Amino acid sequence: MEPEMQKIVNRILKDAKEDAETILEEARKTAEATLEKQKELARQKAMTEAQALLRTSENKVSAIKETVFAETKRKSNWMILSEKEQAVNRVLEEVKARLDALVRSKEYVPVLERFIVDAGVVLGGGRLEFVLNEHDHALPLNSEALAKAITEKTGAKTQFVLSDERVQASGGAIVRREGGKILMDNTFESMLKRSEKNLQLKIAKTLFK
């Protein structure tokens, strides 16, 4: 083949190869764009689901935080309150023990007499009777002196009778008007029960200052 002809042949083939390469390159780009577009579409579609998932997760996370925090706070408060309550109860137990001991001491009679007088004064004097427990029933109480003290404090002439009944209490007395409808319960147990809330507050104030 002549050189000139060869040149033409080469040129034709080169152009054809270049065209073919261009066609393939464009096809590859189109393919790539198609895939990329699909990926993007898929990402957009999945993103809605993913965002919903993350929102649910964020709600769950908030719930976890709140639950753990609330439970811990509750437990922590309970620990502190329980400790305080136990300490207050220990004091109350000791108070009961001391009252029990007081009953067997020589200081008890004046205390009991005061309780009886106080109750008689609250009832406004008059014809009264007082009820004691088995132990106190044997104590040398002066009913006349007690009645006199109440009379002085209330201005109402008072007569006192020791009842034959027995009260189930560790100490103190029940004083009632004759007939028994109105009474003042000054037994240790009732007094402790009546002033329980107030006592707990005062004990706590002293214990934890």
Added chain:
Amino acid sequence: MLPALKTIAEVENEAKKIVEAANIRAEEIKRKAREESEKVYEKTCRQTVAQAKRRAAELEKKTREDAELEAKKILTQAEEQTQKIRAKAKANFDAAVETALHEVLS
């Protein structure tokens, strides 16, 4: 036909075949891409959702760990406070008993 023209015709024919083959190959590439695109779509969806699930799970795990750590701190503080209360209660026990007895007996 002159030999030169014949040669050119043959070469042009060959060139045409090259371009035709390229067109066929190009169509094949595009067809495969279309077929592939469905799989890519599904795969991308799956991956994106799976990634979000992983992130959510990690977030929950971390939150739980942080919350437990915080809870531990709160309970430690409560324990310290409890010990202080115990110490105060021990130190002020007698005074509290006296206060209560005074309240009851006076």
